[in-house]
Amino acid sequence: MCVLRTQTIFGAVSPSAFNQIVAYHRPRIFALAWHILSDREEAADVTQTVFIRLWDRQAEIDMDRVDAWLLRVARNAAIDAWRRRRTREGVLSTDTDAVEQLAAAHQESPDAGVASSEFRGRLRIAVGQLPEPQRSIVVLREIEGYQYDEIADTLDLPLNTVKVYLHRARRRLRETLRVYSPENA
Amino acid sequence: MTVLTQNERNWWLERLDAAIDGDLPEAERERFMEMAALDPLLADEWALAEAMRSALASEHVPACPARVDAAIEAHVRASLQRERGGRGARADRAPKRTLRPAALWSSVAAVIVLTIVAVVMIQPAPETNFPAGAPTASVDRAKQDVQWALAFVSDVGGAAGHSVGLGGGENQ
Numbered sequence: 001m002c003v004l005r006t007q008t009i010f011g012a013v014s015p016s017a018f019n020q021i022v023a024y025h026r027p028r029i030f031a032l033a034w035h036i037l038s039d040r041e042e043a044a045d046v047t048q049t050v051f052i053r054l055w056d057r058q059a060e061i062d063m064d065r066v067d068a069w070l071l072r073v074a075r076n077a078a079i080d081a082w083r084r085r086r087t088r089e090g091v092l093s094t095d096t097d098a099v100e101q102l103a104a105a106h107q108e109s110p111d112a113g114v115a116s117s118e119f120r121g122r123l124r125i126a127v128g129q130l131p132e133p134q135r136s137i138v139v140l141r142e143i144e145g146y147q148y149d150e151i152a153d154t155l156d157l158p159l160n161t162v163k164v165y166l167h168r169a170r171r172r173l174r175e176t177l178r179v180y181s182p183e184n185a
Numbered sequence: 186m187t188v189l190t191q192n193e194r195n196w197w198l199e200r201l202d203a204a205i206d207g208d209l210p211e212a213e214r215e216r217f218m219e220m221a222a223l224d225p226l227l228a229d230e231w232a233l234a235e236a237m238r239s240a241l242a243s244e245h246v247p248a249c250p251a252r253v254d255a256a257i258e259a260h261v262r263a264s265l266q267r268e269r270g271g272r273g274a275r276a277d278r279a280p281k282r283t284l285r286p287a288a289l290w291s292s293v294a295a296v297i298v299l300t301i302v303a304v305v306m307i308q309p310a311p312e313t314n315f316p317a318g319a320p321t322a323s324v325d326r327a328k329q330d331v332q333w334a335l336a337f338v339s340d341v342g343g344a345a346g347h348s349v350g351l352g353g354g355e356n357q
Contacts, residue, residue, distance in 0.1 A: 015261055022257060030249040044250045051257045055264065120240050127241075142241040167202050174233050 013058045021066065022051050028144065029074045035139045036078040038124065042085070046077045071154040075136050119177070126176040133157065134169035141166055189224045197227055205234050298334045305331065 013021070029050055033043035050073050054061065061069055127138055133155055140146045140154065148166075152159045189197070197220050203209045204217050221228045305327050 015265065018261065022254070026249055026253070027246075030253070031246045034246050035244065040247050040250065044253050047249060048253045048256050051253075052260045055257075055261055119236065123237060123240050138241070142238060143244050145242070163202075170202060170205075170234065170237070173237055174230060177233060177237065178229075 013055075013063065018055060018058075021054070025067065025070050026051070029070055032071065032074050032139060032144060033078040033081075035127075035143050036075070036135070037082055037085075038128070039085075042081050043078070046074060046081055049077050050074045065153075068150075068153045071140070072156070075154070079132060079136070122177055123173070126173050129176075130169050130172065134165050134172070137162055137166050138169045138173070189220065189227065193220075194224060194227055197221075197224075198230060201230060201234055204231070205238055294337075298331075301334060302331055 026047060030043055030047045033046035034040065037043050037046070050070060053073060054066070054070065127135060130138060136155060137151055140151045141148070146154070148159055148162055151157075152162045155162070157165075197217060200209060200213070200217060204214055209217060221231045
């Protein structure tokens with residue numbers, strides 16, 4: 001959805017229209033960055049960077065497709081931040097400390113009793129270890145609830161490629177998590 | 186007890202995603218669930234896929250820090266101020282290329298009046314039977330027309346901040 005269709009003149013976005021864009025898209029952009037990074041402050045930095053870039057480059061952006069642009073830039077910025085952190089701290093291990101660290105970062109929602117804390121922790125680790133673009137596709141589809149065509153548009157991939165990547169990602173997650181399924185946990 | 190061959194199970198596992206997404210036709214989904222009830226390995230895969238989907242869909246997201254909005258707003262304000270400052274400086278440097286509408290209209294009216302006056306003065310006086318120096322009716326009418334035109338232009342020019350006259354007192 002584009003909230004700006006009638007509020008742009010010759011590619012220029014008024015400050016009030018820009019505020020509407022920020023208010024509408026910020027939660028999803030922040031959530032995407034959060035699910036990739038699992039760090040509130042880093043996700044906030046990514047969100048801020050994305051919207052500042054939108055303002056600075058508004059003349060170059062097709063405002064009818066601003067949703068896809070925002071998601072693409074947010075995803076790339078989050079992945080860059082994640083790579084920088086990984087370079088800084090070393091590859092994230094899958095030991096118990098890492099699980100506890102991630103579990104602490106993600107506060108459990110009150111109605112999230114369907115899976116054990118350990119299963120959730122392992123799942124987050126497994127999602128974080130997926131190669132790109134599988135990880136982004138899992139986040140966008142399974143967590144953010146985007147449709148396949150929206151993901152294809154965002155990641156600039158053919159629709160069938162998105163489905164194939166998601167199929168592989170799910171299979172890989174199941175293989176990783178089989179011993180940690182809720183029944184076994 | 187496993188009732189499916191590996192090939193059969195793989196065939197159904199290929200449809201696991203569609204079943205999870207709700208994209209399987211109803212009849213095929215019912216068949217899938219029947220197979221899952223019969224085959225423990227397929228049932229395990231189904232249960233695991235459901236647990237993953239449920240866990241991911243209910244992931245909690247913290248609130249975005251307020252500093253994000255503040256930083257974005259500060260950037261936009263600074264950007265607008267820079268833009269306004271640059272535009273003002275450009276306007277000061279740029280030469281004035283446009284006329285105000287009132288000045289334009291008074292100039293056009295002055296040109297018209299001067300043209301009328303020139304035409305009237307250049308035209309040779311018609312030969313008459315009146316004695317020299319005696320004003321004819323047509324000359325009087327022409328002079329009156331010019332006076333009216335000058336008065337009108339002067340009125341328009343006065344409204345626009347200008348006045349127009351012949352500067353020499355042509356109606357002495």
